[in-house]
Amino acid sequence: MSRLFPQEPPAPGLAVAALAPMVDLFTILLVVLIRTWSTDPPMDLAEADTALPLSRSEAPVGTGVIVDIGPSGLYVDGARAGSVAYHQSSDEVLVAEVHSALLARGGRRVVVRAHADTPWTLLGKVMFTAQQAGYEEVELVAASAASL
Amino acid sequence: MRPHPAGLPRLFPDDAEPPDARPALLSVVALMIVLVPMVLLTSTGEKATGLALGLPGPGEDLPPELPGPVESLRVQRVEAGFLVTAGVRRTDVLASAGDLEQQELLAPDLPALQAHLASLKALDPARQRLTLAPAPTSTAEQVVTWMDAVRAGPQGELYPQVVLEAAQVGPASDAVPAPAPPGEDAP
Numbered sequence: 001m002s003r004l005f006p007q008e009p010p011a012p013g014l015a016v017a018a019l020a021p022m023v024d025l026f027t028i029l030l031v032v033l034i035r036t037w038s039t040d041p042p043m044d045l046a047e048a049d050t051a052l053p054l055s056r057s058e059a060p061v062g063t064g065v066i067v068d069i070g071p072s073g074l075y076v077d078g079a080r081a082g083s084v085a086y087h088q089s090s091d092e093v094l095v096a097e098v099h100s101a102l103l104a105r106g107g108r109r110v111v112v113r114a115h116a117d118t119p120w121t122l123l124g125k126v127m128f129t130a131q132q133a134g135y136e137e138v139e140l141v142a143a144s145a146a147s148l
Numbered sequence: 149m150r151p152h153p154a155g156l157p158r159l160f161p162d163d164a165e166p167p168d169a170r171p172a173l174l175s176v177v178a179l180m181i182v183l184v185p186m187v188l189l190t191s192t193g194e195k196a197t198g199l200a201l202g203l204p205g206p207g208e209d210l211p212p213e214l215p216g217p218v219e220s221l222r223v224q225r226v227e228a229g230f231l232v233t234a235g236v237r238r239t240d241v242l243a244s245a246g247d248l249e250q251q252e253l254l255a256p257d258l259p260a261l262q263a264h265l266a267s268l269k270a271l272d273p274a275r276q277r278l279t280l281a282p283a284p285t286s287t288a289e290q291v292v293t294w295m296d297a298v299r300a301g302p303q304g305e306l307y308p309q310v311v312l313e314a315a316q317v318g319p320a321s322d323a324v325p326a327p328a329p330p331g332e333d334a335p
Contacts (some may be wrong), residue, residue: 019173026180030187037191052196053292057299061198069288111198116289120282123291127201127312137200142292144195 036146043141045113046075053116055142062139064109065102067126069118074126076101088122095129102133109137199295201312218272219248221307223265223298225283229256230294232264236271258294262301269306278307 040061047070068075074082074095081097102110110130114123123140130138220235232253255261269275278298282291295310 019170019177023173023176023180026177026184030180030184033184033187033191036195037187037193038195040192040196042192042194043196053287053289055197055199055292056296057197057199058195059198059200061196114288116287118288119284120286120288120291121284123288124312139198139200140288140292142197142199144197146195 038144043113044078046070046078046080047072047115050113050115051117052113052141052143054145056145057142058144058146061141062109062111062137064111064137064139065105065107065135067098067102067110067112067130069112069114069122069126071115071117074098077105084118084122087125088119093125093128094132095125098126099129099133102130102135106134108135109139110135111139111141113141199292199310201310214274216272216274218268218275220279221268221275221277222279222281222313223261223294224281224313225286225290225294226254228254230254230258230261232261232268234268236268258297259302262297262303262306265298265306266301266303276307277309277311279311279313281313 046068050068050070066075066077068078069084072084073080074084074087074097076098079101081101082095087095112123112126112130114126127138217237218234219237220233222233224231224233232251232255234251234253236249236251238247238249253264255264265278280291280294280298282294291312298306298310299308300306
């Protein structure tokens with residue numbers, strides 16, 4: 001009885017027809033990775049449940065003193081400097097703990113990493129505090145819409 | 149080589165063996181196998197971006213803009229949407245004094261806001277700055293979305309320099325300095 005699918009020995013060597021799609025796939029994968037991924041080190045947010053706002057901008061993040069506004073606390077370079085709940089409801093415009101921490105560090109630029117649900121009143125207070133501490137540039141960090 | 153019927157050698161021989169493409173493809177595959185893991189190892193999927201906030205230092209003013217038909221431009225978040233307040237000159241922009249018309253345009257949503265800003269941009273293409281005044285209840289996510297919207301619209305670039313107006317916070321709000329020099333972006 002003859003076999004329905006006769007087994008023929010494969011042709012020796014690599015098949016060009018199999019290599020070409022592999023090269024295409026790698027090329028697409030490489031372009032996607034370069035387009036969407038960042039060479040910056042992963043952000044070490046002060047509170048793990050912080051979700052940054054989403055932006056279409058693709059400007060790189062500058063370096064400076066980092067002020068984190070998490071869901072529950074304020075942090076300057078990772079050190080806690082106040083409660084969100086307190087300063088959100090407080091009538092004081094200047095956040096004293098953040099102000100003293102910024103004064104102690106010195107510099108020209110503040111990088112603010114705020115939780116997406118942070119109210120503008122608190123964000124404005126932090127910005128005003130940075131201004132009063134003598135910082136000339138304030139930058140707000142957002143997650144780029146181009147990221148995966 | 150197949151000989152010419154007349155016995156002459158062919159100028160373009162048609163029976164030459166095609167070059168073997170496998171070595172070239174293999175080298176490309178090898179390069180990709182090295183490159184892709186290297187990119188994966190040295191990068192992260194969280195791409196962050198920095199939005200510069202136009203804020204003057206304490207006791208300082210922002211640098212003035214070039215004189216143009218639009219002298220001041222402010223977008224305020226209101227209950228009904230966005231209120232665009234523009235000071236538009238009706239006389240020669242080089243004149244030291246002239247009629248300044250305060251135009252107030254209400255935009256119910258972001259596309260309408262971008263349309264208003266595009267018309268003002270067409271009036272004064274050189275102007276780059278805009279003052280954005282979020283509401284006290286606005287969130288950081290909303291502020292970033294509005295900043296993106298006023299920086300670029302469907303028809304192109306709008307106002308890349310966004311000055312965030314300080315938040316009106318409680319009774320001490322008088323202590324917050326105005327982010328723009330008087331007569332520059334203030335309503």
